[in-house]
Amino acid sequence: MSVAEKLRQNPLFAGAGEEAIREVARVAVAYQYAPGEVLLTQDRGGELLHLLTSGAVRISRLGSGQLERTVSELYAPDLVGETALLLGGERSATVTATMPTTTLALHRPHLEVIARRDPTLLWNLASILAQRVCDLNDELIAAGHSTDAALVHVVSGLYAQRLKAGLADAHILPLGYAELMERMATSRETVSRSLKRFQTRGLLSMNDGRLHLLQPDALVAFDPEGD
Amino acid sequence: MSVAEKLRQNPLFAGAGEEAIREVARVAVAYQYAPGEVLLTQDRGGELLHLLTSGAVRISRLGSGQLERTVSELYAPDLVGETALLLGGERSATVTATMPTTTLALHRPHLEVIARRDPTLLWNLASILAQRVCDLNDELIAAGHSTDAALVHVVSGLYAQRLKAGLADAHILPLGYAELMERMATSRETVSRSLKRFQTRGLLSMNDGRLHLLQPDALVAFDPEGD
Structure with missing residues (x-):
């Protein structure tokens, strides 16, 4: 090019x-x-x-x-x-x-x-x-609401960017525990509890320090008020 | 004009x-x-x-x-x-x-x-x-760190704006409990506990639904890591 x-x-x-x-x-x-x-x-x-x-x-x-x-x-x-x-x-x-x-x-x-x-x-x-x-305003709103809302915001944003960038593995995010803790400014325990809630729903899994989106559209549309 | x-x-x-x-x-x-x-x-x-x-x-x-x-x-x-x-x-x-x-x-x-x-x-x-x-990045960083850091960020930013706008009562902020809860996206109890810590230090007082900065320079310079 x-x-x-x-x-x-x-x-x-x-x-x-x-x-x-x-x-x-x-x-x-x-x-x-x-x-x-x-x-x-x-x-x-x-x-x-x-x-x-x-x-x-x-x-x-x-x-x-x-x-x-x-x-x-x-x-x-x-x-x-x-x-x-x-x-x-x-x-x-x-x-x-x-x-x-x-x-x-x-x-x-x-x-x-x-x-x-x-x-x-x-x-x-x-x-x-x-x-x-x-x-940034949306991230601040999500972060103030709950860990689950913050996680959905961070993960959805990154997934959208990777899709737009045309990556074949757009749904496999380079986010391990350390990266999620740093990005969401929260403890390992809090990240872990939130991840578990999404794993139970079959939306996410963590493999080899990467976060796999199993149902990206359902995750992006996830409503933190819905529970 | x-x-x-x-x-x-x-x-x-x-x-x-x-x-x-x-x-x-x-x-x-x-x-x-x-x-x-x-x-x-x-x-x-x-x-x-x-x-x-x-x-x-x-x-x-x-x-x-x-x-x-x-x-x-x-x-x-x-x-x-x-x-x-x-x-x-x-x-x-x-x-x-x-x-x-x-x-x-x-x-x-x-x-x-x-x-x-x-x-x-x-x-x-x-x-x-x-x-x-x-x-906004600074606000997100402060919000992720602690309620005290978030409060200092919000209060300092508003005070700086009011000073720049030339208001005579720049140090008296139009922030009651409701406004602080909405701005910091947190509960009344959390706001109240944080305010009490600053009141004990003689930095703030809440009167008639307005937040009075008693030592604005000390508040702006407050280091949330310092305790």
Whole structure:
């Protein structure tokens, strides 16, 4: 696939003009990361915007009071690094590859010049962020409601992303106990009790540190109020 | 204050050109709301962007599984309504005035035309959303850690907004038990136990359904790991 074709798949360039895509293809720098390698480190400087062209990353943030949490996973095509680029200052989170991952990276001055000529990129960037705000609000609502609601939210979101990314094993999530505890900010016992309730219903099973969705549609539609 | 001066105070227009501000001032429609009046209703259509010029609003969202939560409060100058405008479709949340509130509202086609001429507006919009993503991540981290951490996050955020809005009583928050329960998605007993711990330290007191910050700086700096 050519660089221009990869760019065209990224939501940042949805509906963008040919000229903007050609210009970005000319200045973008290709990176590749093995699983576990770090793309961005929280509190370090940096103004590179990474467009994920293959693979996936985990985003973790150390909040006020030194509380850490995995805040999301993103699968290609998507983007990371927009926060420091927009707000200036340090990186707001640490981004780590969870599978072999490639990116095309842009420097802020390049993006500024190109976006001023084709503001579609900025509409798209604002839209991607508006969707993240919605998703985070839903995660906060689910987390405040119950462990089961939080689990359904995390699992459904990840499954939807893996489906969209076209993974053959979209229903087998790279979430073991440790990852669920970190993502849901709760104890092993609480995760375990919640998993057991879904296992009893035949919706989930945990094998080799991976969470298998046995009936993905039923899980996504699960109503935590229904019991 | 002229309409143009009000616009210039809004973060959407930081660094925007005179021409964009004049054009927005020409097409913006003025609204006013009494406390309790609804600006936007979740799941209704609508593409108005409201720039808050005075007052404050509460944003509540009904998440998947019909779980409701107050997700944030915003004080003028700020903006609401950008999600449906960017993502299309229905309103993602219900927005209610919590004090006498005035807005200047823009229709999407007007904003599109003006933003294409002055992309600064779109950089600003993306930046405002990136900041909200950071704040929501911190709220999720605090909520996952402990009730005390969640309380400090909610109270500090509201206090910072009220200070920035220039309110003389910035340290007296419009948060009674009901509001704290809704914002933190927890029971009266849990809120009560957490409040008592801060009251014992002389940091907070609850009077007439309002939360008084007795030592705001000490509360904002409170380390939930410190005990």
